[in-house]
Each structure stands twice: as structure tokens, then as C-alpha cells.
Amino acid sequence: MAFSAVLTSEWTKIRTVASTSWTLATAFLVTVGIGAGLCAVVNATFDSMSEPQQVAFDPTQMSFSGMLFGQLAVLVFGAMVVGGEYSTGMIRSSLAAVPVRGSLLLGKLTVATVLALVVGLATGFLSFFLGQALLGEHRTTLGGENVLRAVIGVGLYMALLAVFAMGVAMMLRNTAAAIAILISFVLILSIVLNLVDATRKIADYLPNQAGSAIMQTVSSPAGSSDAPYGPWGGLGIMALWAAAAVLGGYLVLSKRDA
Template sequence: MAFSAVLKSEWTKIRTVASTSWTLTTALLVTVAMGAGLCAVVNATFNDLPKEQQFTFDATQMSFSGMLFGQVGILIFGAMVVGSEYSTGMIRTSLAAVPRRANLLLGKVSVATGLTLVVGLATGFVSFFLGQALLGDHGIGLGGENVLRAVIGVGLYMALLALFAIGASMMLRNTAASIAILITFIVVLPIVLSVVDATRKIAYYLPNQAGSAIMQTVSASPSSSDVPYGPWGGLGIMALWALAAVIGGYLVLKKRDA
């Protein structure tokens, strides 16, 4: 099968499964809604914040504060893109139609991450403009220093997160297990490690901690100076995680039967 046909097939699978479409839509809506709500609260209580927090306030990142919840939708989407085929047995049909497993995985990854990138960019721009409007005098324009990079970074972050989820789910081949492990690793573990000084530096190198640096325009505090990378360096670390997950997924797909 030609690769263009593989892409068309994968697009059809994603488009015709309602659950995958809804998870992406939910990720966008939750991120925008949560970010807007928090921006409104901050605007109303800004003068009550400590002076240090006012000085280091990152208006741009505040628009994306809903990403903590929205990224769960991206993880579920990535898990379902793979898991739905294994749970229904459709993977056997897919492998029969596309015997070259590298092509099958590449097609799946290309379509899913491309779609997530589009949704992520939409999420970034809508979250930003709505959030800044609600921040009022405490907001910032798109032309501010590093602002456009941060807004576009939302799309890049979400695309890499989906890529990581697809690779990990290909290794696990079970939707429920993939979702549980991904949420624990991406959402819960960094919070737990960040609480303890001895493990905080480990958390810096986890996918979401590193990748989310691309959405920051202001250092959170003087203590953040021990973070060993900048915005693009952090995104690079996340990209390595995603690449490792996809390679692992390919090795499992290549060696195991459907």
C-alpha cells in the first residue's frame, strides 16, 4: 500500500471514531476554560498577591494554566489511537493491509500528531487572547517578548505529548493500562517529585516539566535559576522522550504478533 493511502486510512480511523475526536475537543475546551477562569480570578485578586509574585507574574503562561487538565485529554487521545485497534481486533486488518509495520506506525504517528498540532495551535491562540482579555491591565500583547514563541509552543507541546502517548501505548497495547500509566507518569509523578528537594531535579527532566518550559516567558522565581535548560532546551528534552517512546513502540510492533 502506498504511504499516501496509509495516511488516508489512518485519518479515516481517527475521524470515524467519535471518542478520539471528542478527547481532542475536550482537551481544547478544558484548557481554554480553565485558563480563562484562572485569569479572571487573578485579575480580581492581583493586588492581594505578594510583591514577589506580582514582579514575576507571567501573564502569558497564566493563559495556559488550564493545560494541567487539558493534557489529560491529549494523553487519552494518544492511548485511544492505538488501543482502540487492539481492543477491537482491527490491528490485524491494518497489518494485513500494511505489512510494513514501520509504514503503519509512521502513518499513524503522522496523522495523529499533525491533527494534535493543529488543535494545539488553536488552543494556544484562543487561550492566549481570551486569557489576556480577562487579565485586563495585567495582560500582555502577542507582540510581547517571547509571547509568540510561548503561544506556538502550546501546539508543539501538545503534539509531542500525543506522540509520546502513542509510542507508550504501542508498547502497552492496552487502552486502560496506557491511560493509567501515562497520567501517573506525566501528571502525578512530577508533582510528587517536585515536593521533595532531593528529587526536584529529577522532575526537571520528565516530559511535561521540560516541555512546558516552552510556554514560559518569565522566570517563576529566583530559585528557578537551577533549571539546567531554557525553553527550547526543555522542548528538546521532551522531544527525546517522545522519540524514545516511538522507537520502543516500533520495536514492540515489529516483534510481537497482533
Template sequence: MSSFPAVLTSEWTKIRTVASTSWTLAIAFIATVGFGAAFCALVNAGFDSMSDIERATFDPTLVSFSGMQFGQLAMIVFGVLVVSTEYSSGMIRTSLAAVPARGGFLLGKLVVATALALLVGLLTSFVAFFLGQAILGDRGIGIDGENVLRAVIGAGLYMALLALFSMGVAAMLRSSVASISILIPFFLIVSNLLSGFEATRKYGQYLPDKAGSKIMQIVPEAMGSAETPYGPWGGLAIMLLWVAAAVLGGYLVLKKRDA
């Protein structure tokens, strides 16, 4: 089973036979689409009461993805479980015995899980966009609008990269509880706190979620948000650096430590 195609097949079997990973992907889809639709309805109903800046920088595409802050938490859990479940169950010893090349083992796991996360992410982003625009009505925008397709595809990429980042962290920590206990507060609390205050915003804007989510905007400083020294692609590049660092760290830990 040491050939790479066999590794891919094995990892696919592991993922699809574990109910928790399937459920987390389903929750990521439902939360992102559901909360996004609800927020679109609220914005549409209260548009006239918004501030002048918010109306001037109104970004209908970004509003469709407002549920991402909830859906991304499920995608983080998915990434963690893909890696850490083998450690908690003790199956990691069997896996490494079957695939002695640890780099190939980790690469196969990351490739399969990231491809699945990307597929679900793209499905989520397109459904969230079209549903959101239907709710916004005349205030919505078409998929053929300037930079809209980039934002919709970028939202799917963002979800996949978030899962990949979480896999790298889980490979370093080798524990579901430790990984989730660090990642969820990091994205839910720390990131928002650093970005919410003027004194710390210059640091918070370089965190993976804040930088990566820039790809979902089609209007600069959308909805009155703070200006950043990078654009959509620059933000995605910053997120890629975070992901690369996490994956490299996970590989080094897997290579140097016993199962």
C-alpha cells in the same frame, strides 16, 4: 493500500470516524481554554494579595495556559486511543494485513494523529492566550511582546508532542487501560510529587511535562517557580528525547511481536 498516501488516508478515516478521539480533542480544547480563563480571572482579582516574588515574576502568557494541566490529560487519552483502539477491537490484524510494512503503518498513524493534535493544540493555545489576556486587562500582554509568539506556538507544540509520546507508550503496551493507568498518574501525580520537593526536584525537572512546559514561559522562574538548568528550547529538546524514546520503543514492540 500499502502505498504511504493510502496509509495516511486510511489512518485519517479511522480517526475521524471514531467518536472517542474527536471527543477527547474537544475536551482538551475546552478544558485548557476554560480553566485557563477561570484562573486568569482569579489571578486578576487577587493580584494585589500575591507575594512580592510572584508579582515580580508575573508571567501573563503562562497564566493563560494554566488550564493546560487539565487539557493535557485529554490529549494523553487521545494519543492512547489512536493506537490502542485497534488492539482492543482486533482491527490491528486487518491493518497489518493491508500494510505489511509495520514501520510504514506506524509512521502513517503517527503522522496523521500528530498533525491533528498539532492543529488542535495551536488552536487551543491561541484561543487560550487571547481570551486570557482579555481577562487580565491591563496586566496582560500582546502577541507582539518579546518571546510571546514563541510561547503561544510552543504551547501548541507541547500538546502535539504529548499526544505523540502517549502514542509511543500505547504502541508498547498495546492496551488502553494499561496505557492510561500508567500515563495519567505519571503526569498528574508522580511528576508533581517529584517536582514539589527539594530533594527530588532535580530529577522531576527532567520529566517530559515539566521540561516541555518551559517553552510556555516568557519570564524566567515565572510566578516564583524553581530555577532550572535549561531554558525554553532546552526544555523542549528534553521532551523531544522522551518522545523519540517512546516512539522507538513502540516501533520495536510492533516489529517484534505478533498482532
């Protein structure tokens, strides 16, 4: 089967399964909605913040504060794109139609990643403009230093997060197990490691902690430690996590039966 046909097939699978479409819509709505709400709260309480907090305040990143919850929907999307075929048994039909397993995986990754990127960019721009409008006099503009990079970074972050989730789901071949492990690894482990000084540096290299650096425009936001990398370095670390997950998924796909 030609690769263009593989892409068409994967696009049809995703758009005709309501649950996968709704997970991306949820990521968009939750990120924009929570970010807007928190921006409104910060604007109302800004004068009560301490001076160090005011100095280190990052209005751009505040617009994306809903990403903490929105990223969970992205992880679910990535896991469902892959795991759904195993739970329904459709993977056998997919492999029969596309016997070259690398092509099947590449087609699935391409379509889902582009979708996550498009939704991520829409999320980034709407979250930014709405959040800044609600921040009032504490807002910034798209032309501010590093602001456009941070807004576009939302799309890149969501795309890489989806790739990472798809790779893990391909290794586990089970949607529920993949979602449980992804949430534990991406969200819970990061929180736990940050509670202890001795393990905080380890948390800096987890995919979500490293990848979210692309959304910062202030070098050291209030309440966070200085990471040993910049925004693009952090995104590069996340890209390595995503690549490792995809490699693991490909090895499992190529060596095991459907």
C-alpha cells in the same frame, strides 16, 4: 500500499471514531476554559499578591494554566489512537493491509500528530487572547518578548505529548493500561518528586516539566525553581522522551504478533 493511502486510512479511522475526536475537543475546551477562569480570578486578586509574586507574574503562562488538565485529554487521545485498534482487534486488519509495520506506525503517528498540533495551535491562540482580555491591565500582547514563541509552543507541546502517548500505547498494546501509566508518569510522578527537595531536580527532566518550559516567558515564575535549561532545551528533552517511546513502540510492533 502507498504511504498516501496509509495516511488516508489512518485519517478515516480517527475521524470516524467519536471518542478520539471528543478527547481532542475536550483538551481544547478544558485548557481554554480553565485558563480563562483563572485569568479572571488573578485579575480580581492581583493586588493581594505579594510583591515577589507580582514581579515574577507571567501573564502569558497564566493563559495556559488550564493545560494541567487539558494535557490529560491529549494523553488519552494518543493512547486511544493506538490502543483502540488492539482492543477491537482491528490491528490484524491494519497489518494485513499494511504489512510493512514501520509504514503503518509512521502513518498513524503522522496523522495523529498533525491533528494534535492543529488543535494545540488553536488552543494556544484562543487561550492567549481570551486570557489576556480577562487579565485587564495585567495583560501582555502577542508582540511581547517571547510571547509568540510561547503561544506556538502550546501546539508543539500538545503534539509531542500525543506522540509520547502513542509510543507508550504501542509498547503496552492496551488502552487502559497506557492511560493509567501515562497519567501516573506524566502528572502524578511529577507532583510527588516536586514535594521533596532531593528529587526536585529529577522532576525537571520529566516530559511534562521539561516540555512546559516552552510556554513560559518569565525566566523564573513564582513558586518554581530555576530549571537547568531554557524553553527550547526543555522542549528538546520532551522530544527525546517522545522519540524513545516511539522507538520502543516500533520495536514491540516489529517483533510481536498482532
